[in-house]
Amino acid sequence: LCNSIVQEYNLTRKEWTNIKTILNGCFDYAYRKKYIADNLMTKIKIYVKYKQVVRKTGATQTYNTDELANLNQYLDRMYAETHDTVFLAVKLNFLLGLRVGELVTLKFSDVCDQRLHVVREEIRNQDTNTLHVVEHTKTHTDRFVVLVPQAIDIINSIPHDSEYIFVRNHTRITARQVCYVLEKYAERQGKTPKRTHKIRKTYASMLNVTGVPLDVIREQLGHNDLQTTMNYIYNPLTEIQTYELIKNALA
Secondary structure (H helix, E strand, C coil): HHHHHHHCCCCCCHHHHHHHHHHHHHHHHHHHCCCCCCHHHHHCCCCCCCCCCCCCCHHCCCCHHHHHHHHHHHHHHHHHHHHHHHHHHHHHHCCHHHHHHHHCEEEHHHHCCCCCEEECEEEEECCCEEEEECCCCCCCCEEECCCHHHHHHHHCCCCCCCCCCCCCCCCCHHHHHHHHHHCCCCHHCCCCCCCHHHHHHHHHHHHHCCCHHHHHHHHHHHCCCCCHCCCCCCCCCCCCHHHHHHHHHHC
């Protein structure tokens, strides 16, 4: 039966593992209650072929160096025209790698010399469909993110008219407004939008390709598990840069 389920629904190994977890829990409970003599799920063997999953690549999961350069030019131009700090928020996050909910709740008081204290995030109440700022991050732990000189320059260029760094008409910008910037940029380029989470993946991938230790990247992203961080790392280089890197490595 289990093999036929995997085959009929063309399941990946992970999908079958999720199903098996539920079944194993049911059988284990029945065994512990002595409704059955044995937990048969521990003896199940899958012999049919799982659906093969093609791992995503940097082409879809990150902004490569050329794309990032073009996006930064667009952001600079739009900020010069509008003075809307949402464009600076997008640009800054490539230097911070924050979750978008953390980005839009940053305050000037969070800046500590060459570090940024990440302590809060924006959440949406699903019942009332309203936005709230909560004094914790997704993992309920605060962290310090390194501020490189370019990031400090961006923050210092913003008028201190509010406790929040990024405001529009004296009101804190929202995660949705950040997403909209990337959507409009992609629309003008005639391309599929790369969402805000791809900024975090670009940040992690750029750090990795330049030799920053994985555990440092994990801390910067605010992950508890290194394996989670590994899922954020791709190749953010162009084909030419990748070729040169391999050529130099094998020279």
